[in-house]
Amino acid sequence: MNNRAPTVAQLRAFAALAEKLHFRDAAAELGMSQPALSGAVAALEETLGTRLVERTTRHVLLTRSGEAVAQRARAVLAGVEELAEAAQTTGRPFTGDLHLGVIPTVAPYLLPALLRPLKARYPELELILHEEQTATILDGLVSGRLDLAVLATPVEGTGMTGLALYDEDFMLVYPGDDPGAPRGPVALTALRELPVLVMEEGHCLRDQTLEVCQEAGRDGLASTRAASLATLVQLVAGGLGVTLLPSTAAAVEARPGSGLGATRFRDPAPGRSILLVHRSSSPRAAEFEQLARTMREAVKAHRMPVRLPAEA
Amino acid sequence: MNNRAPTVAQLRAFAALAEKLHFRDAAAELGMSQPALSGAVAALEETLGTRLVERTTRHVLLTRSGEAVAQRARAVLAGVEELAEAAQTTGRPFTGDLHLGVIPTVAPYLLPALLRPLKARYPELELILHEEQTATILDGLVSGRLDLAVLATPVEGTGMTGLALYDEDFMLVYPGDDPGAPRGPVALTALRELPVLVMEEGHCLRDQTLEVCQEAGRDGLASTRAASLATLVQLVAGGLGVTLLPSTAAAVEARPGSGLGATRFRDPAPGRSILLVHRSSSPRAAEFEQLARTMREAVKAHRMPVRLPAEA
DNA sequence: GGATCGTGATAGGAGTTACCTATGAATAAC
């Protein structure tokens, strides 16, 4: 007794036979020999445990089971066809949903430059934004919840590939009416004398700021911690201290009339690199590289205060 | 390049993997080895021309195509399952539609005896009646429009199998007020002197009557031809002649008070056999034989004026 | 009525496929 499931080939064979009601013609249409079709149909009958066709040298008739099976076989074959087509369609690059994670200290300054050009160039791409902290984003990438992410160095996740988008320097941001405001680039060591405010835990900008401070020889920090970059800026404006902001953020937050001032550091200025990150195992690596190129072009076109990688 | 269609086994393999997201576990559930599953999924990807899963030693993730394909694969597999089940269900004997052809000179006298017992015994059987002439019925059997038929001998169709239901004698039917009405069984030769009315062409009763008349030594016939048996009876009642009717019909049409008389012929009396006919190639032969037995029982229970085959 | 044509089933053999066991490569976790 054949105990296995029907085969697509068998269903295809039977469907053709059900349509033509003639073994030779059906076999010819399928591009197979008549005995092969005969065997396939016989195997299907064996599998299903029912006679599907009444064969005579005179005529081929479908049994009741045959009628029922033929109908469903057509449906199944259509489903397989649709499946094959869906596999192609869904896999097309630059189409469909793309879940993009972006860290909060980059999102508000980068996305305005990106969204319009991306939509223009890839109209079928549905960008779904997730503004989350680095750890959450990495977890999302690993689990498949996210396809792609914009993160800042260092990225410590394993199995991740980062494509350089741009580098940005940190700038010193201080209250706009500060009488001791610097008039030119300042040395990193200036941080030793200043009350540096940072964001709360979890934000990578916090860790980056701490690292810079440590490098500058500063130990303690003001205890106040801002939950968001907007709050941090308000604290500085309120005179509670200074802070470090990436140039893209500083350009916006310390713009003329904002009540804040910003100045660069002397070379070598501290900074961070912004990367487009995806799972190394992703089959869409090529697509993402192309996407990174487009993003760099958009950044350049938007005249963001950053350094682009050499190639761009 | 693999150019063929996906296999049910491949879809099953991929569906299991999509559910478990773990090659070993999925393979175990399918009762196959992990390499076999690995190969099956790889083959499916090759066939579809798309990466379906992102594999790492750490995790297995579905690509977008993978998600789409998994969903449709489940649908296809459900369809196959349903198909297999439908094949069983539809093939069950004594269930579903059964197209039964019955000749007009039998239908009104046999069916009252059959329908109730059949419905009682086979409640799931849907008898669909087709009252047609022999030639049409045979054509219907050959083409598959009909599954089964009640015909009278001789049946000349090839590839048909006839199961004897009963034999019925022909009776001489005459006007009830005929002064020369016979008082007992008459000889066949009596037909020579009588104006025998027959039905129009196509009815097998006409051919049978003609044959009996020829045997009796009668040549010409009255030119009037009745389109139906009811008409024929009216013609006889109107005094236009006599006719031959099978005993089952005569018992009804020449019943007391009908204005008609009927008498038997002396042995060997002419008659005809009623058969249950199906295509010899039908896989339902056994079912039909059982049906024939039930019909004979019903005929017997209904006390129809016929002779049943010896076995019954 | 015998020969011929057309039908589907069967036989034998070649090519391919699918599977299993054993092993390899890569990555986490300790």
Add this chain to the structure above:
DNA sequence: GTTATTCATAGGTAACTCCTATCACGATCC
């Protein structure tokens, strides 16, 4: 560094599918 877990690969065997050639049966034709 070592171990454990994961999926991929290799080699060999068993099974399947398909093809060509032929058979058996029935209808048709001369």
